[in-house]
Amino acid sequence: MSKERNALIDQNFRLNEEAVEDRDHGAIQRLAYGFELDRREFFKLLGGGVLVCAWAGPLRAQESGARARENSEDKLPQSIDGWLHIGEDGTVTVYTGKAELGQNIRTSLSQQVAEELRTPISSIRLVMADTTLTPFDMGTFGSRTTPIMGSQLRKVAASARDVLIQMAAARWQVDAAKLVAANGTITDPATRKSVSYPDLIKGQQLVKLIENDPPLTPAEKWHVAGTPIPKLDGRAFVSGQHKYTSDMTRPGMLYGKVLRPSAFHANLTSLDASEAEKLPGVKVVRDGNFVGVASPEQHTATRAISLLHAQWSAPQQPTEAELFEYLKKSSSGERRGNDQWGPSVYELGSVKEGLATAEKTLNQTYTVAYIAHVPLEPRAALAEWQEGKLTVWTGTQRPFAVRDELAQAFRIPSEQVRVIVPDTGSAYGGKHTGDAALEAARLAKAAGKPVKLVWTREEELTWAYFRPAGVIDVKSGVRGDGTLVAWQFDNYNSGPAAIRTPYNIPNQRIEYHPADSPLRQGSYRGLAAPANHFAREGHMDELAHMLGRDPLEFRLKNLTDQRLRAVFEAAARKFGWGREKSSASRGFGIAGGAEKGGYVATCAEVELNQGEVRVSRVLEAFECGAVVNPDGLRNQISGAIVQGLGGALFEAIQFDNGRILNPHLAQYRVPRFSDVPQIEIEILDRKDLPSAGAGETPMVALAPAIANAIFAATGIRLRSLPLVPEGLPKKG
Amino acid sequence: MPITLLVNGAERRVEAPSDQPLLYVLREQLDLTGTKYGCGEGQCGACTVLVDGRPVRSCRTPVSAAAGKKITTIEGLEQDGKLHPVQQAFLDAEAFQCGYCTPAMIVAAAALLNENPSPSEQEIMRRMEGNLCRCGTYPRIVAAVRQASSVARKP
CATH class of the missing domain: 3.10.20.30 (Beta-grasp domain)
Structure with a gap:
C-alpha cells in the first residue's frame, strides 16, 4: 500500500472518527450567530468603551496590512460576534460560550486574556455560556476549551491590546510600534508619557472588528498564564454563596417533578390524576408520555407524584447477562445498530500476512460495563416564560444545543429561547442534553409560572445516559525479539476515541462497530479512550509477559512517538519502575497513551490482602504542551485519577429488562476518601508546544495500569471493567 | 405546623x-x-x-x-466577614473543583476539628468518609483540614 494511500485512509479515518465523536457529543451545524443587540443598545447595557468583535467562527487568516477596523454601522452585521468589551472604568468583560463545570476554565481563560491584554487579572470578568450574550459555541467537551477557546481569547485579547496601542499612537501622534502595553497602561518609552486603558477610552463608544490573526505571546514569556493563579471566585464556593442552578429562584416559582415510566421505552396507557389534583396548588401536566406536576413546595410536588396512578406498557428488553453477546450480535453487518455514521475502519498492511510472520500470537477479549457520571449536582433547570419567550437556567455542557432542543420542542424560533448556564456542580460528559430544561419548560408553560426542576439521585442513576458498555477483541502477532508485527482491534459499541495504537505495527486493522445499546448511552469523560486504553494496554502487558519481557521495555521497543516515550520514561523514573519486584501481596503495573493532545503514563501499585485489592500508590506523568495553570492542572489530573478508580475497580450499572437495579448511592459505589491512594503527579511543561486540554486524558491509563499490577502480583489477568467489584476472583 | x-x-x-x-x-x-x-x-x-x-x-x-x-x-461559619479557618484552608489549598460538595465538607470538617483539634490523616479520612467529592479532590481536602487543625476555633 502506498504511503499516499495510507495517508489518505488515515485522514479519512480521522475525519470519520471525529465525526463519530461529534455525533457522540450531539454536534450540530454552526448556526449563523445573530448578534441581537445593536450598537447603541450594547453600550447602553455596558456603558461606553471599546467592544472588540470578530467574524463568527475562527479568526481569519493573516491579511497583510489589515488591522482591526472600526465598524461605522450602527447595526452590527449578523455574522459578527462580540468577544471582549473594555469599559470606561477599565473593567474587561469577555464573552465565551464555554461553561464552568469545575474544570477551572473561568480562571485559566481569564489568565490568557490578562496575559495578552497586559492588564491585571482582577479587572477581567467572564460572561460564560449564555446563548443571548456569548458567541455561539458547540459545547464544553472534548478537552477543547484550552486549545480552541484559549487560543481564540488570546487572539481577541491581543487584538484588543493592539486597538488600544493604535488609539494611544493616534493621540500622541507617534509610531504605534514604539509603544509598550503593560499592567493596564500604555507607555511611550521615548517621551515617558503614559495613559491607562480607562483614560484612553473614556467617552468612547467604539466597535472594533478584528480581521487578522495577531501575533501571540509565546509561552516562554508568559507572566500571568502559566502560573498557579487561585480560582478567581473561590471565596463564593467556600462560603456557600455561589448559586448553582439548583439554588436559584424566581418570583412566583413552582417546583416541578416528573413521573418516571415503569421501564425504558414504556408507553403510558392510562393515568388517574384525580387524587394528586386535589392537593392545594398542584398542577398536573400530561403530554404524550410526559407526566409531571408543579407545586409551590417541593414536598407537595413529591407527594403529588406519589398520588398519580399510571399504567405503563413496556417492551421486553435485553438483560445484563446477555449484554456483550447482544452488542456483538446487534452490530453484525454493515451499518447496523443505532449509529448513523456507521463503522470506521483503519487498515495498514495486512494483518493476515503479519500474523503469518509472527512467532507468537495472542487473541483476547476485553469488556467494559455501563457506568454513570454521578455529578454531585443532579440535572437541574429553572424555566420561565415571558410573552412567548423562554429563559432557562440549567447546568449543561451545550447551552446552544439545549436552546435549539427547546426551540424545536416548543416550535418557536431559537431567538425566542435564552439558555444560561450558572457555574455548574460538575458534568464529566454527562450533561450534554437538555432533559431537565425541557421538563421544566413544559411544566412552566402549563403552569404559567417559573418552574424549577431538580432530578433526584435515583433519576440521575436511571434516566441520564451512561458511559457505553463495550466489547473489544484484540488479535496480535509478535516476533521473538519483541517486535510487534500484527494488530487487529475490534471495538463493539464503546466508541472510536483513542482506538488507534501509538505503537509501530506494520500490519493493522482497527475497527469500531456501532451496536444497539440496551441502555441510553452517551459521552463520558474521555469517551471511549479509557475503554480502548484498557484493552490495548492490557493486551500489551499480556504480550510482554508472554515474551518474558519487561512491560515498559516492550512498549518502548515498539514506540517512536517522542512525547509518549517522554511520559513513559518520566513516570518510570519517578515511580522507581523495576526497583522492586512484584510479590503476591504487592504488584506494580504501567500503562500509557495519547489522546486529545495529551500524553500520559500511569504507574500503579496495588496491595492484596485476602482477596481485597487496594490501590496504594499512583504516579502519573502527564504532558499537554504549555501549561496554562499548573495548580489547576494538578487538581484535574488528581481528580481524574480518583474518579477513574471507580470505573476501574467497582462502578457498574446493573440492569434488567429496561430497569436499573442499582439506582441509589448505597448500591452504586463511587470512590470515597478511603479509596484514595497516594497520588504523585509529574507534569512535563512543554512551553514550546501549543496548550492542550487536560480534563480527560489523565484518566485513560489508570485502569490498565491497575489491571497490570494485579496480574503482576497474582497471575490473574482481569479483562473486564470494573476489575474487582466483589474483590479478587479466584485464579482460573 | x-x-x-x-x-x-x-x-x-x-x-x-x-x-x-x-x-x-x-x-x-x-x-x-x-x-x-x-x-x-x-x-x-x-x-x-x-x-x-x-x-x-x-x-x-x-x-x-x-x-x-x-x-x-x-x-x-463566617463571622464578621472573616472566613472560618476551615473555609480559609479550603480556599488556600483550593480543595475543590466544581465546589458543590464544598460547603458540607467544610461543615463536617469544622465539626471534626471542634471535637478533635488535631486529627491524624487517617482520622480525617475516617470521619469524612460519608462526604462524597465526585471531582475526586479528597487529597487536597485532607490537606486543608490538617492545615486548619492548627488554627481551628469553635464554629
Whole structure:
C-alpha cells in the first residue's frame, strides 16, 4: 500500500472518527450567530468603551496590512460576534460560550486574556455560556476549551491590546510600534508619557472588528498564564454563596417533578390524576408520555407524584447477562445498530500476512460495563416564560444545543429561547442534553409560572445516559525479539476515541462497530479512550509477559512517538519502575497513551490482602504542551485519577429488562476518601508546544495500569471493567 | 405546623409539615442554599449541617427533630466577614473543583476539628468518609483540614 494511500485512509479515518465523536457529543451545524443587540443598545447595557468583535467562527487568516477596523454601522452585521468589551472604568468583560463545570476554565481563560491584554487579572470578568450574550459555541467537551477557546481569547485579547496601542499612537501622534502595553497602561518609552486603558477610552463608544490573526505571546514569556493563579471566585464556593442552578429562584416559582415510566421505552396507557389534583396548588401536566406536576413546595410536588396512578406498557428488553453477546450480535453487518455514521475502519498492511510472520500470537477479549457520571449536582433547570419567550437556567455542557432542543420542542424560533448556564456542580460528559430544561419548560408553560426542576439521585442513576458498555477483541502477532508485527482491534459499541495504537505495527486493522445499546448511552469523560486504553494496554502487558519481557521495555521497543516515550520514561523514573519486584501481596503495573493532545503514563501499585485489592500508590506523568495553570492542572489530573478508580475497580450499572437495579448511592459505589491512594503527579511543561486540554486524558491509563499490577502480583489477568467489584476472583 | 428554628444564631419561624426534611426548609424557606441536595438517602453528605454542634444529614432529619436546637449551616461559619479557618484552608489549598460538595465538607470538617483539634490523616479520612467529592479532590481536602487543625476555633 502506498504511503499516499495510507495517508489518505488515515485522514479519512480521522475525519470519520471525529465525526463519530461529534455525533457522540450531539454536534450540530454552526448556526449563523445573530448578534441581537445593536450598537447603541450594547453600550447602553455596558456603558461606553471599546467592544472588540470578530467574524463568527475562527479568526481569519493573516491579511497583510489589515488591522482591526472600526465598524461605522450602527447595526452590527449578523455574522459578527462580540468577544471582549473594555469599559470606561477599565473593567474587561469577555464573552465565551464555554461553561464552568469545575474544570477551572473561568480562571485559566481569564489568565490568557490578562496575559495578552497586559492588564491585571482582577479587572477581567467572564460572561460564560449564555446563548443571548456569548458567541455561539458547540459545547464544553472534548478537552477543547484550552486549545480552541484559549487560543481564540488570546487572539481577541491581543487584538484588543493592539486597538488600544493604535488609539494611544493616534493621540500622541507617534509610531504605534514604539509603544509598550503593560499592567493596564500604555507607555511611550521615548517621551515617558503614559495613559491607562480607562483614560484612553473614556467617552468612547467604539466597535472594533478584528480581521487578522495577531501575533501571540509565546509561552516562554508568559507572566500571568502559566502560573498557579487561585480560582478567581473561590471565596463564593467556600462560603456557600455561589448559586448553582439548583439554588436559584424566581418570583412566583413552582417546583416541578416528573413521573418516571415503569421501564425504558414504556408507553403510558392510562393515568388517574384525580387524587394528586386535589392537593392545594398542584398542577398536573400530561403530554404524550410526559407526566409531571408543579407545586409551590417541593414536598407537595413529591407527594403529588406519589398520588398519580399510571399504567405503563413496556417492551421486553435485553438483560445484563446477555449484554456483550447482544452488542456483538446487534452490530453484525454493515451499518447496523443505532449509529448513523456507521463503522470506521483503519487498515495498514495486512494483518493476515503479519500474523503469518509472527512467532507468537495472542487473541483476547476485553469488556467494559455501563457506568454513570454521578455529578454531585443532579440535572437541574429553572424555566420561565415571558410573552412567548423562554429563559432557562440549567447546568449543561451545550447551552446552544439545549436552546435549539427547546426551540424545536416548543416550535418557536431559537431567538425566542435564552439558555444560561450558572457555574455548574460538575458534568464529566454527562450533561450534554437538555432533559431537565425541557421538563421544566413544559411544566412552566402549563403552569404559567417559573418552574424549577431538580432530578433526584435515583433519576440521575436511571434516566441520564451512561458511559457505553463495550466489547473489544484484540488479535496480535509478535516476533521473538519483541517486535510487534500484527494488530487487529475490534471495538463493539464503546466508541472510536483513542482506538488507534501509538505503537509501530506494520500490519493493522482497527475497527469500531456501532451496536444497539440496551441502555441510553452517551459521552463520558474521555469517551471511549479509557475503554480502548484498557484493552490495548492490557493486551500489551499480556504480550510482554508472554515474551518474558519487561512491560515498559516492550512498549518502548515498539514506540517512536517522542512525547509518549517522554511520559513513559518520566513516570518510570519517578515511580522507581523495576526497583522492586512484584510479590503476591504487592504488584506494580504501567500503562500509557495519547489522546486529545495529551500524553500520559500511569504507574500503579496495588496491595492484596485476602482477596481485597487496594490501590496504594499512583504516579502519573502527564504532558499537554504549555501549561496554562499548573495548580489547576494538578487538581484535574488528581481528580481524574480518583474518579477513574471507580470505573476501574467497582462502578457498574446493573440492569434488567429496561430497569436499573442499582439506582441509589448505597448500591452504586463511587470512590470515597478511603479509596484514595497516594497520588504523585509529574507534569512535563512543554512551553514550546501549543496548550492542550487536560480534563480527560489523565484518566485513560489508570485502569490498565491497575489491571497490570494485579496480574503482576497474582497471575490473574482481569479483562473486564470494573476489575474487582466483589474483590479478587479466584485464579482460573 | 409552625416551628421555631435556631439557625446560625437567629430565631427563625417556619411553617412546614413536621416530617419534612430540614434540608428543604433551610433551602426553600430560609434561602440558605449553601446546604445542598445530593442524594436524599444520607449517602453523599452534601446536605451536612450541624445540630447542637454535631454533623447531621439534613436530608434525613425531620425539621421537627431540629426544633429548638442550635443549627449551624455553611452560612453561619463566617463571622464578621472573616472566613472560618476551615473555609480559609479550603480556599488556600483550593480543595475543590466544581465546589458543590464544598460547603458540607467544610461543615463536617469544622465539626471534626471542634471535637478533635488535631486529627491524624487517617482520622480525617475516617470521619469524612460519608462526604462524597465526585471531582475526586479528597487529597487536597485532607490537606486543608490538617492545615486548619492548627488554627481551628469553635464554629
